[in-house]
Amino acid sequence: MTLYAGVLWNLSSCDALKMPIIQDALAVLTNSVIIPHSSWDSSPGHHDDRKLHLHTSQVLRNATGCLRNVSSAGEEARRRMRECDGLTDALLYVIQISLGSSEIDSKTVENCVCILRNLSYRLAAETSHGQQGGLEELDGLLCDANGCEGESSGCWGKKKKKKKGVDQWDGVSPFPDTAEPPKGVQMLWHPTIVKPYLTLLSECSNPDTLEGAAGALQNLAAGSWKWSVYIRAAVRKEKGLPILVELLRIDNDKVVCAVATALRNMALDIRNKELIEQQGIPSPKLNTPSYYGLADAQQQIKG
Numbered sequence: 001m002t003l004y005a006g007v008l009w010n011l012s013s014c015d016a017l018k019m020p021i022i023q024d025a026l027a028v029l030t031n032s033v034i035i036p037h038s039s040w041d042s043s044p045g046h047h048d049d050r051k052l053h054l055h056t057s058q059v060l061r062n063a064t065g066c067l068r069n070v071s072s073a074g075e076e077a078r079r080r081m082r083e084c085d086g087l088t089d090a091l092l093y094v095i096q097i098s099l100g101s102s103e104i105d106s107k108t109v110e111n112c113v114c115i116l117r118n119l120s121y122r123l124a125a126e127t128s129h130g131q132q133g134g135l136e137e138l139d140g141l142l143c144d145a146n147g148c149e150g151e152s153s154g155c156w157g158k159k160k161k162k163k164k165g166v167d168q169w170d171g172v173s174p175f176p177d178t179a180e181p182p183k184g185v186q187m188l189w190h191p192t193i194v195k196p197y198l199t200l201l202s203e204c205s206n207p208d209t210l211e212g213a214a215g216a217l218q219n220l221a222a223g224s225w226k227w228s229v230y231i232r233a234a235v236r237k238e239k240g241l242p243i244l245v246e247l248l249r250i251d252n253d254k255v256v257c258a259v260a261t262a263l264r265n266m267a268l269d270i271r272n273k274e275l276i277e278q279q280g281i282p283s284p285k286l287n288t289p290s291y292y293g294l295a296d297a298q299q300q301i302k303g
Helices: 002-012 013-038 058-070 073-082 087-098 108-120 128-133 191-203 207-220 227-235 241-247 251-267 271-281
Strands: 151-153 160-161
Touching: 002 013, 013 058, 013 073, 013 087, 058 073, 058 087, 058 108, 073 108, 087 108, 087 191, 087 227, 108 207, 151 251, 160 191, 191 207, 191 227, 191 241, 207 227, 207 241, 207 251, 227 241, 227 251, 241 251, 251 271
Parallel strands: none
Antiparallel strands: 151 160
């Protein structure tokens, strides 16, 4: 099985084969490799105390490497992978059980983070949940420091009256819209995903994993979807802004670019913008002399 997964990983580097692999092998890889070898179990009351040895699980590394490649094949590829039962849950489980262990820098965790980064790209536009909910206006979705009464200032300087019935979250109280724990594709955009990403950013030393985690937050915090608003507030709640700012000092261009763009998206939240300004932005360690700061970093997707 390890050899077969390795062959698929090699084949998935070819753009012409990415969609055929998704069509014919996605379900098999997920059900026969990703879920069982991640030790994730969807059955109620399941508790697994076994430690996952990611460095020695070659089949899991090969299978996640294959899915990492095919997850960059475009919108249809992302849609199929988001709808694949158990895939998102298992990938997040691998990340969560690696936190605080030597496995955090493993290739398998790197692959899982990069898959989730790609699947978090354009969530509001490409998922039925986002399309049904609409791209909510920023105004009124999040209480500012002066409270929620009267008119609220939009991020473009306009003032509009708060819409009735629109969920609000102050970044402190329990998350709204959480009657049941998130599962499946919902886990991609739920604010609880912020904490494992921030833990990776603060504990991991693998630059590709750092870039993937920062890129995932970058994607999730973009735009005016209500869950993007919640993500920006969740990063503040989990004290993630100082973590991102500090990573601007790292000597890796790709990581700095992803972190800078994530911070740019976080700054769409007025309170976040104020906190970022208070902390100050260090001079990024980039080799490109044309780089001048947050506004120049371009949003990108990493395969």
